[in-house]
Amino acid sequence: MQGVTVVDHPLVQHKLTIMRDKETSTASFRRLLREISLLLCYEVTRDLELTTRRIETPLQPIDSPTLEGKKLVFASVLRAGNGLLDGMLDLVPAARVAHVGMYRDHETLEAVEYFFKAPSNLGDRLVIVVDPMLATANSAIAAVDKLKERGATNLRFLCLLAAPEGVENFRKSHPDVPVYTASIDECLNEKGYIVPGLGDAGDRMYGTK
Template identity: 80%
Template structure:
């Protein structure tokens, strides 16, 4: 677990508790996910490199810090990843966006890719892969595999909830990719859902079954 950061800020934990509640509405769930994305984004970008730029305030010229290097890439694993993506874009609106369409076959629990679109020149950008749930980790591993094949070499994975089995499998497959999450729950059930979890994040976001 040395490559895993659990972001245990009280506001995140409070909002996560409301999201777990099965009585929370679709609108409420979606709003809370966006709010938590803001808070998680602070942590996953905490060590971004800065450089000094010359600006003029209304008072005088000064040297002030600004982000260094090429723009970030947020890579959303569809469809649930968009719930985190929207909140992160609130904070970093200039970020580039990649979309990776992967669904989990409910019989085999294996990932099936149906869409991939990413910016060019991934090799010199920080890519933050987002998906609310790290359960079996099959989709997350497949998404990172796909990005690496496109040249990505500086990646981080951000999720809302993780299962111990998923964390272990993901970090074994991609030991070079740090994981950031709000909580690591107890275990996976026989259907590959996180327990106690919060159900299917995509269904709860969009009101589908």
């Protein structure tokens, strides 16, 4: 699919298989989500711009690569997005963090916003929006809408699983925002869950129902 990168690294796919297993414990699921987020973060930041700065090694001075521009923003779509956020902050601890509180109305499947807090100057930063599941894409679309309203112009969306319907809806609404995912699954069921999927990521992460 145009504008979509599927991260098919063997370690990503192996960890994803364990996470899909309904017998995987809450503790293991949470640990694996943190681990897989490191690998996904590596891919979504692969083409960050670099500049050089002069440093001195123990042996001699050198012009060495360093990230160019203002610090990244990781925008977590609450609550499940925090599972990806934690691992990504391990990799990029200096990143700024935005929180976008969304829940899905189980009758209409529409996204309902309940919280928003973001750093200033979003227009000067790369904003990576994180949410484990791109199902109907309603929450993802609403989150990106809100970030764009606050000035974000350079965005990427990172998820663990996506449904073809969700990818199509998201790309239709935000064709300028590339999607990174570990898998595009078969479809959505009548309740708007990704099939075969892994269930509700938030429930499995926090041990709730």
